[in-house]
Amino acid sequence: MAVMSELNKLLYQIPKRAEQRHVETLRNTFVDSGVGDALDTIDHQILYGRRGTGKTHALRYLESVRKVAGDLPIYVDLTSLGSPESLFMGQAVDPVERSARLFVDLMGHVHEALLTAALEDEQLLANTSFVSRLDGLLEAVTQVRVTGDIEQSQEGERKAGHSSKGGATAKFSPSSATVSFDTSSASDYNERETEKTVRKGSERRSFNVSDIARALRSIGQALNERRIWLMLDEWIAIPPEAQPYMGELLIRTVSHVPGFTIKIAAIEQQSRFRQELSPGNYIGIELGADAAANLDLDEFMVFEQNEAESRNFFRRLIVSHLIAGIEEKKFNIELPDEETLISKCFTDVRAFDELVRAAEGVPRDALNVLGTAAANAGSNKVSVPDIRKSALSWYQRDKAGALNASPDALALLHWVIDEVIRGKKARGFLVNQKDADSLMLMALFDARVLHLLRRGYSGQDTPGERYNVYVIDYGAYIDLMQTKFAPQGLLPFFDELEPDASSYVDVPPQDLRSVRRAVVDLATFRARASHV
Structure with a gap:
């Protein structure tokens, strides 16, 4: 690898995943292609998009926006929920139990996030009604029951006894005579009865959805006008067979509670929001009725749909990441702005257009291709051959390689x-x-x-x-x-x-x-x- 210029080094070091950056940095580097305004609504929504299209970035941006507005946003990465049993044991654990375990973990995360918000917000901390009602949510989701056989046994014991003793002594002397008698009697009676219950089986999470909904409703009422935004990222982390049940639990406990908004980031082809258990008996989230499914990041920035908008989007994307990078890395260089980006970083406009076309509307792909192209360019500006070489390498390594299993x-x-x-x-x-x-x-x-x-x-x-x-x-x-x-x-x-x-x-x-x-x-x- 050739020695890179400071600017190419900065391009190469741009983080490629939103999870690797602080929320404030994500807010500053977010480039809105129209999805930001579309998400900023109190309606429940599903945000579709393949890997790398910016779902996490969009949710974290919305999180920061709603926090500034005074609401209580709760971002949850669903990959952080669950136990090995609920995630990996497959058919050994039925989907109802798997979804229940994941849902309890989710509600625990919600409780912890609201408690943290209260500790960081003097207004919330002074709201004794809000703080006390958090305990109701915790109590509603922490019940455990044992399922299996029950054995009962009784044991009894009775003991009785009696004892007595007596005696007499006599003493004589020339001047006197003494006679004494000593008798004693004792008896005791003991009775003991014990009852023993043995439950044999497995522990299962037990909760009543109405209790959780009631607890959440009371929390929402205590917040007055402030809204809780529940943002669920990586829906595909939930096992497919458990997804409809998880959706049903969200519908019954959260979605109909005033003051709550749900946003879910998902990959359309890997999501099962609804399932028919028997003819006419459905569970899960009904798209369009329970939650809108009108946002798809795959349709926003494809080059062929609008070349001018695609160029502007990726120009802003690169510049915003360069600004954030120079603040984090303390580079001492003059950064390009949107007007000078092409002249300072690329040999000509053809090289930049080649990058936009290579990205195919996927921001993470654009940053990966650009980073490797900058490394290939070394101390020179990024050229068309650099972009093509990098795009081929990224395609073979990240995309085509994933198809080897299919x-x-x-x-x-x-x-x-x-x-x-x-x-x-x-x-x-x-x-x-x-x-x-x-x-x-x-x-x-x-x-x-x-x-x-x-x-x-x-x-x-x-x-x-x-x-x-x-x-x-x-x-x-x-x-x-x-x-x-x-x-x-x-x-x-x-x-x-x-x-x-x-x-x-x-x-x-x-x-x-x-x-x-x-x-x-x-x-x-x-x-x-x-x-x-």
């Missing part, structure tokens, strides 16, 4: 690359929404090697049929950029006036016949795979 998904990716990039010299393709739930397709999307550009596109010539538009990750075709297979555009377009010409469009037209070559039929892949 050989079917990896095979689909290679087939898509051959069909779309090598065969059609395009970056994007359409998939019928009937195949949108394909496990292989979802695995590629979750691994960030495919990016969803548009949902539910329909054409006039195909009534009732809807398509999703996907774009292949930059890193997947970076090694083809200097070959004859280099992509020429997003979607291949057929022009009836020039049938032999190669042309491309970024937005599918209403007449899907003109982009029929862009439709990828997963049935064709399955048929091909079955004959291999």
Whole structure:
């Protein structure tokens, strides 16, 4: 690795995960793409987004905003909850018990956070009603019962006894005579009866949801106008089979309590908020009714959707992290602002645009690619080759490597690359929404090697049929950029006036016949795979 300039060193050292920074720094480095205002509402909401899209950063930013406003935000990383039994024992512990254990841990965290808030806030500490009602919450969630066989036994014992003794003595002397008598009698009676109960079984968390809801309601009433914001991050940390039960417990205890707002950060493809136990009998969170699911960070900053907004977003993102970094690291250099970022850090605007395209709308990917590119550049400014080399390395190390455990998904990716990039010299393709739930397709999307550009596109010539538009990750075709297979555009377009010409469009037209070559039929892949 070449010796880096001070500015490149600062770029390289930007923390890539929000968990590694203080809340105040997260507030200062947060760049709002529109999600900040959308989250700052008292409605219960689900915030979707794949890894690296900024879910944690958005929640921590909201936490700081609501704290400044005088509310009581409680951020909970759900990966910190649970015991080995509730997390790893699978079918050995039923989902009801697993969710109960996790929920008790969650309520314990809520109690601890509110108690800490009271100790740090003189106004709350003086609110004796609030402090006393915290004990009610703790009492409601700390009950334990033993389930199993019960044995009872009684033991009795009776003892009785009597004893007596007596005697006489006589003494004679010339002048007197003495006679004395001594008698004694004693008796005792003892009776003892004991009862012994033995419970054999296992300890289980026991609580009544109405008791918890009542305790939370009393806490909310004691706060008057101040609101409690419960922010649950990493919903996927809850075992899938326990997620609907956890959601049901939140609905019954928290969501209907005045003064409480719930925000949940989740990965859509790995979340199970609702489950049907029997026909018509559902448990969990009903999306749209119990909580809005209208925020998806994957749809905010994809380059193809709005190039100008994407450039501005990533420009602000980099500058804000540089400012925070120089304050933490005490670098003695002149930092670029948003206007001079490109001229000071990149060889030209093409290099910066290459970074934005390589990020594919994922902030963490942008920071990782930029950091390695800065290291590759050494003492020079970051160039297009630096970005491409770094993007390829990041793709192979972080994204494609994650697919090794899913050989079917990896095979689909290679087939898509051959069909779309090598065969059609395009970056994007359409998939019928009937195949949108394909496990292989979802695995590629979750691994960030495919990016969803548009949902539910329909054409006039195909009534009732809807398509999703996907774009292949930059890193997947970076090694083809200097070959004859280099992509020429997003979607291949057929022009009836020039049938032999190669042309491309970024937005599918209403007449899907003109982009029929862009439709990828997963049935064709399955048929091909079955004959291999």
